[in-house]
Amino acid sequence: MITTSTIQAVIFDLDGVITDTAEHHYLAWKAIADELDIHFTRAFNENLKGVSRMDSLKLLLSQADTPVQFTDKEMEELADRKNKLYQSLIESITPSDILPGVAEFTAELQRRGIKTAIASASKNAFTVMNSLGLTNAFDIIVDAAKIKNTKPDPEVFSTAAELLGVEPSHCVGVEDAAAGVQAIKAAGMFAVAIGAKEAFPQADLVLSSTSELDYAKIEGLFIANS
Numbered sequence: 737m738i739t740t741s742t743i744q745a746v747i748f749d750l751d752g753v754i755t756d757t758a759e760h761h762y763l764a765w766k767a768i769a770d771e772l773d774i775h776f777t778r779a780f781n782e783n784l785k786g787v788s789r790m791d792s793l794k795l796l797l798s799q800a801d802t803p804v805q806f807t808d809k810e811m812e813e814l815a816d817r818k819n820k821l822y823q824s825l826i827e828s829i830t831p832s833d834i835l836p837g838v839a840e841f842t843a844e845l846q847r848r849g850i851k852t853a854i855a856s857a858s859k860n861a862f863t864v865m866n867s868l869g870l871t872n873a874f875d876i877i878v879d880a881a882k883i884k885n886t887k888p889d890p891e892v893f894s895t896a897a898e899l900l901g902v903e904p905s906h907c908v909g910v911e912d913a914a915a916g917v918q919a920i921k922a923a924g925m926f927a928v929a930i931g932a933k934e935a936f937p938q939a940d941l942v943l944s945s946t947s948e949l950d951y952a953k954i955e956g957l958f959i960a961n962s
């Protein structure tokens with residue numbers, strides 16, 4: 737199919753964009769924080785979004801009133817315990833957990849011959865995509881296993897663009913995390929953020945929810961910014 741638009745690919749984050757697993761990550765970290773008697777708020781959790789499992793644990797531990805030293809082995813065990821909690825929380829995910837507007841938006845992209853990819857920092861990305869029934873709905877899935885450097889490094893978005901065979905300047909990235917928007921911009925792409933406007937000063941467009949994903953609006957701004 738011939739693409740007339742200058743947007744040739746849209747690359748989506750998974751957790752918090754395709755489905756609300758950002759909440760499951762938060763609940764699992766909150767349980768670990770409670771065990772360790774560390775004050776952990778939803779506001780602070782915003783810093784963990786898009787960040788790798790071990791870096792998230794380090795951020796969580798930075799909130800302890802009295803600094804606690806854990807050995808590498810203990811850190812691995814804590815991260816592993818969080819992951820088991822997270823995995824038990826995502827067991828019940830079904831296609832009905834796809835966030836509003838996502839199916840319509842991706843269908844519109846497919847109608848226009850625009851390529852799609854998932855760029856996720858999660859090692860559980862394929863499990864979540866399977867549960868949502870979306871494994872074959874995107875051209876490419878790049879997960880944590882395929883990359884060395886996690887967000888805010890651009891690698892996950894750059895790798896997705898490369899595998900799709902599309903120049904970054906023709907890509908749009910969609911994210912719900914500050915680290916993710918930084919990664920999209922560092923990759924040289926147009927950034928759409930989902931969340932509160934003030935949280936994403938670097939984004940080219942901020943939408944309060946996925947139900948606002950609107951191809952015509954994004955294309956208009958994309959062309960104006962090129």
Ligand SMILES: O=P(O)(O)OC[C@H]1O[C@@H](O)[C@H](O)[C@@H](O)[C@@H]1O
Nearest residue numbers: 751785786788789857858859860
């Ligand atoms: O622990 P996992 O499943 O490998 O996920 C790593 C990261 O994946 C990102 O998608 C989430 O936004 C982060 O919250 C999470 O820490």
Ligand SMILES: [Mg+2]
Nearest residue numbers: 749751752912
């Ligand atoms: Mg996310």
